[in-house]
Amino acid sequence: MTAGNEHIGQAHRRGNALRHLAGRGRFVTDLALPRMLHAAFVRSPMARGRIAELDVSDAAAAPGVVRVFTAETLNKTCAPWTGTLEHFAGMKSAPQNILAEGAVLWAGHPVTMILAHSRAEAEDACELVLLDIEEEEAVVDGDAALLDGAAPASEGIDSNLCFRTVLETPGLDDAFASAAHVVEESFTFGRHTAVTLEPRAVIADFDPSTGQLTVHQGTQTPYQFQDVYARHFGLPESKVRVIAPDVGGSFGMKLHVYNEEMATVAASLTLGRPVRFVADRLESFVSDIHARDHRVTARMAVDAAGTILAMDVDDMTQIGAFSTYPRTSVAEGNQVIRLMGAPYRMPDYRGRLSVVFQNKVQTSQYRAVGHPIACAVTEALVDRAAEQLDLDPFEIRARNLVADDAYPHVSATGYQFEKLSHQTSLAKLRQLMDYDTLRSEQAELRRQGIYRGIGIAPFVEITNPGAAFYGVGGARISAQDGAVVRLTPGGDVQCAISVTEQGQGTETIIAQIVADQLGVTPDQVKVTTGDTDTTPSGGATWACRGAGIGGETALRAGRRLQAQILAIAGAVLQADPATLALAGGAVIDSGTGRERITLAEIGRIATYRPDTLPEGCDNSLSAVQHFAPTGYPFDFTNGIQASHVEVDIETGVTRLLKHWVVEDCGRIINPLLVDEQIRGGVVQGLGPAFFEECLYDDMGQMTNASLADYLVPMAGEMPDIEIAHVETPTLDTILGAKGVGEAGTAAAGAAAMNAVNDALRPLGARISQTPMTPLRILTALGHV
Amino acid sequence: MELEGSQTLAAAPDQVWAALFDRDVLAQAIPGCETLEQTSETSFSAMVKLKIGPVSARFKGDVELSDIDPGRSCTLSGKGSGGIAGFAKGAARVTLTPEGPQTVLDYTADVAVGGKLAALGNRLIKATAQKLTGEFFANFNTALTHEENAPAA
Numbered sequence: 001m002t003a004g005n006e007h008i009g010q011a012h013r014r015g016n017a018l019r020h021l022a023g024r025g026r027f028v029t030d031l032a033l034p035r036m037l038h039a040a041f042v043r044s045p046m047a048r049g050r051i052a053e054l055d056v057s058d059a060a061a062a063p064g065v066v067r068v069f070t071a072e073t074l075n076k077t078c079a080p081w082t083g084t085l086e087h088f089a090g091m092k093s094a095p096q097n098i099l100a101e102g103a104v105l106w107a108g109h110p111v112t113m114i115l116a117h118s119r120a121e122a123e124d125a126c127e128l129v130l131l132d133i134e135e136e137e138a139v140v141d142g143d144a145a146l147l148d149g150a151a152p153a154s155e156g157i158d159s160n161l162c163f164r165t166v167l168e169t170p171g172l173d174d175a176f177a178s179a180a181h182v183v184e185e186s187f188t189f190g191r192h193t194a195v196t197l198e199p200r201a202v203i204a205d206f207d208p209s210t211g212q213l214t215v216h217q218g219t220q221t222p223y224q225f226q227d228v229y230a231r232h233f234g235l236p237e238s239k240v241r242v243i244a245p246d247v248g249g250s251f252g253m254k255l256h257v258y259n260e261e262m263a264t265v266a267a268s269l270t271l272g273r274p275v276r277f278v279a280d281r282l283e284s285f286v287s288d289i290h291a292r293d294h295r296v297t298a299r300m301a302v303d304a305a306g307t308i309l310a311m312d313v314d315d316m317t318q319i320g321a322f323s324t325y326p327r328t329s330v331a332e333g334n335q336v337i338r339l340m341g342a343p344y345r346m347p348d349y350r351g352r353l354s355v356v357f358q359n360k361v362q363t364s365q366y367r368a369v370g371h372p373i374a375c376a377v378t379e380a381l382v383d384r385a386a387e388q389l390d391l392d393p394f395e396i397r398a399r400n401l402v403a404d405d406a407y408p409h410v411s412a413t414g415y416q417f418e419k420l421s422h423q424t425s426l427a428k429l430r431q432l433m434d435y436d437t438l439r440s441e442q443a444e445l446r447r448q449g450i451y452r453g454i455g456i457a458p459f460v461e462i463t464n465p466g467a468a469f470y471g472v473g474g475a476r477i478s479a480q481d482g483a484v485v486r487l488t489p490g491g492d493v494q495c496a497i498s499v500t501e502q503g504q505g506t507e508t509i510i511a512q513i514v515a516d517q518l519g520v521t522p523d524q525v526k527v528t529t530g531d532t533d534t535t536p537s538g539g540a541t542w543a544c545r546g547a548g549i550g551g552e553t554a555l556r557a558g559r560r561l562q563a564q565i566l567a568i569a570g571a572v573l574q575a576d577p578a579t580l581a582l583a584g585g586a587v588i589d590s591g592t593g594r595e596r597i598t599l600a601e602i603g604r605i606a607t608y609r610p611d612t613l614p615e616g617c618d619n620s621l622s623a624v625q626h627f628a629p630t631g632y633p634f635d636f637t638n639g640i641q642a643s644h645v646e647v648d649i650e651t652g653v654t655r656l657l658k659h660w661v662v663e664d665c666g667r668i669i670n671p672l673l674v675d676e677q678i679r680g681g682v683v684q685g686l687g688p689a690f691f692e693e694c695l696y697d698d699m700g701q702m703t704n705a706s707l708a709d710y711l712v713p714m715a716g717e718m719p720d721i722e723i724a725h726v727e728t729p730t731l732d733t734i735l736g737a738k739g740v741g742e743a744g745t746a747a748a749g750a751a752a753m754n755a756v757n758d759a760l761r762p763l764g765a766r767i768s769q770t771p772m773t774p775l776r777i778l779t780a781l782g783h784v
Numbered sequence: 785m786e787l788e789g790s791q792t793l794a795a796a797p798d799q800v801w802a803a804l805f806d807r808d809v810l811a812q813a814i815p816g817c818e819t820l821e822q823t824s825e826t827s828f829s830a831m832v833k834l835k836i837g838p839v840s841a842r843f844k845g846d847v848e849l850s851d852i853d854p855g856r857s858c859t860l861s862g863k864g865s866g867g868i869a870g871f872a873k874g875a876a877r878v879t880l881t882p883e884g885p886q887t888v889l890d891y892t893a894d895v896a897v898g899g900k901l902a903a904l905g906n907r908l909i910k911a912t913a914q915k916l917t918g919e920f921f922a923n924f925n926t927a928l929t930h931e932e933n934a935p936a937a
Contacts, residue, residue: 042868043868043899044899045865045868045869045870045871045898045899045900045901046871046898046899047898107898107899107902107903108903126867126868127841127867127868129867129868130867131867132865282900282903282904285903286903697896697902699896699898699902701896701897701898701899701902701903702902702903703902703903704903705903705904706903706904708904708907709904709907
């Protein structure tokens with residue numbers, strides 16, 4: 001008997017939002033443990049150099065200082081880590097350890113760790129460390145890094161090429177040879193970073209009397225860190241507990257292994273007492289992973305009717321001195337070249353990827369990995385092709401988007417699509433934004449010297465990944481998730497699940513799903529996440545899998561418990577369980593809907609009076625279920641975005657007037673949270689399109705590592721975002737949900753770049769670099 | 785980061801020239817100078833305390849004079865380490881031109897900073913460098929005038 005869908009599909013508010021508003025957040029920084037020490041790091045001021053002298057004796061004697069660690073004293077506690085995976089054939093990266101040994105490889109590379117009774121004392125002692133570095137020439141530019149004779153960015157590598165791959169269909173050359181038009185452009189996508197409200201924070205607490213290590217860490221992936229700490233510090237997995245309490249934003253940034261977290265664990269293991277590290281904003285800028293940093297040249301072949309024949313793409317991406325661990329810094333570029341042209345029928349393709357080392361902060365997976373780059377390049381070329389053929393942007397897309405009845409479909413790059421709704425979404429967007437009215441208004445305003453632009457960008461998003469992402473490459477990163485659902489003796493429900501919560505509402509949707517399986521309300525379901533000791537092991541939250549995989553896990557666990565409850569009820573009521581169902585907090589007769597026995601009564605009997613149950617009746621009120629995606633390697637979603645902008649051609653300032661999104665994430669569990677995800681995602685796509693950039697000078701120094709100089713998008717600059725939905729559930733799961741967390745970010749920048757270029761078109765100017773700052777727009781206009 | 789500027793000093797070029805190599809004058813002129821030692825005829829080592837935006841640090845550095853065309857021009861190059869605050873290095877070409885009883889001193893400097901100093905923004909650093917340069921010449925001018933007026937030792 002299937003339970004109803006009373007709560008799935010409904011807008012429920014996030015329960016934890018109220019707790020946060022009430023000031024009852026429990027972040028790592030809220031935790032104070034007895035005898036806890038505070039860490040600060042002395043970092044390399046140079047991007048590349050050799051440690052000539054390091055004297056920590058004055059720092060060790062400073063007030064409040066308990067211990068000072070250098071590479072010599074700390075690194076030996078930790079097995080080195082190497083950020084390569086086997087399925088990226090031929091990729092390389094030097095092994096890393098906690099503190100810089102001999103060579104410093106980026107400005108910000110930690111050299112010395114100081115532990116004191118307060119962070120202030122630790123910071124003061126940092127000033128007393130004598131660190132003399134012989135400066136060496138830093139590898140700053142990716143193209144220069146690949147030239148013959150370029151010095152390697154780290155030790156133990158013979159060149160700065162981390163990874164290269166080429167995808168090519170056999171018909172590519174013919175497609176270009178036969179094309180009526182070929183459009184071509186070069187793009188630069190700047191580096192940016194996550195800027196989470198809560199910076200990275202960790203407290204490691206090793207108890208020598210039990211051999212137990214407990215790490216409180218603001219992360220998305222507690223199980224991954226349990227595995228990393230166990231393996232790299234030689235501890236039994238059962239002696240490592242990782243707890244992720246409230247996490248103030250993550251976006252992919254908090255699932256990578258960082259030197260500082262490893263140092264904090266190493267220090268606690270060595271000293272046998274709690275050690276805390278919380279990054280300040282400057283440290284975040286020079287140690288949190290950065291994102292993107294691509295240079296792309298691309299061309300597109302189209303026939304005389306505007307049919308897209310092929311794309312030929314070369315992406316060079318710059319990743320810092322090491323590939324990140326354990327997910328690598330190759331995944332982003334790999335997705336860039338595989339997502340090109342993905343919404344279209346385009347039969348032929350060549351994509352070339354070069355991943356390059358340099359002496360800067362590492363880049364790696366960040367919200368919408370690779371998507372914004374592939375989308376911006378594809379959609380800019382589609383707009384250019386439309387321009388050449390004098391076609392409307394909607395018309396050329398209507399001619400090329402895969403038809404909604406043409407699934408399953410395989411892209412030129414090999415991605416398999418189960419079922420998408422590009423054409424329906426395109427038509428829905430046109431109506432939603434009142435396109436024709438906007439175009440006439442645009443023409444009218446141009447006569448008055450006002451330059452408005454409209455840009456659209458269809459997209460696909462990779463969600464619900466199975467083991468194809470990391471597991472097949474040898475990474476110990478779980479593609480499955482697990483849940484334990486139980487009925488309490490009082491008739492309430494608890495669900496402990498491996499997917500985690502960073503403010504997006506995971507716990508809320510899990511409660512909705514479980515509630516519907518057990519006939520209760522979501523507020524009767526207590527959801528526990530983020531603790532490796534109290535929840536089953538699983539992948540947790542990344543790559544848009546919380547709803548699709550975590551939700552399916554919860555659904556199946558809920559159904560398993562439902563069957564157990566009905567079996568007990570059947571025994572108590574002497575009824576066939578098939579004639580019973582759960583609703584309104586009770587077991588009901590499924591035919592008449594009449595209440596037969598409450599869940600509280602089932603809980604009471606099974607717990608306190610199991611002796612009254614018939615012989616052989618299983619009184620278990622807990623059900624455990626794990627779920628790994630099967631079927632398609634990923635459940636792709638699709639959608640389309642539109643941006644309406646006004647460019648002031650005198651100042652180069654762009655005003656964002658409006659943004660629209662039509663999104664198909666399959667079965668919608670909670671429309672309120674889906675729209676929150678899309679809006680937040682759009683803002684995180686518009687930020688790097690217009691504002692956010694980690695600027696470096698030619699010595700490899702980041703020159704805007706503070707929120708005074710690094711511009712994040714502010715509410716006042718953001719447009720209203722109007723959202724509509726199409727629902728095409730995946731048939732791979734019972735729930736039918738796909739991911740939605742990255743959809744907004746995937747195409748917002750692409751739509752915006754097309755909109756800006758639409759505004760600039762009558763002036764003969766184009767921009768193909770992000771962020772599209774006023775200076776770059778004025779440069780494109782030839783004003784500077 | 786490039787800086788350039790011009791200062792009119794109330795002394796003749798040879799007096800200015802002598803003062804540029806005079807430890808005592810330099811010690812008075814360099815903002816935040818705590819110690820200054822002449823390590824050779826053309827080099828100095830200094831400890832200077834500076835506050836740049838939110839970063840305050842003691843810089844330990846060396847300055848060397850080269851490409852010397854006596855009385856007319858020279859290049860001052862140096863680098864300083866401010867510990868965890870980062871480092872600064874650079875070179876300045878200084879040219880002296882007589883103008884009546886006074887001297888016009890033109891300089892072009894190329895300055896680079898690293899570590900926290902760079903990270904916290906070139907915006908602050910350029911403004912601070914210009915302010916410090918201004919203070920240096922104001923102090924230098926005062927020292928020159930003072931020396932001129934002081935009784936001969």
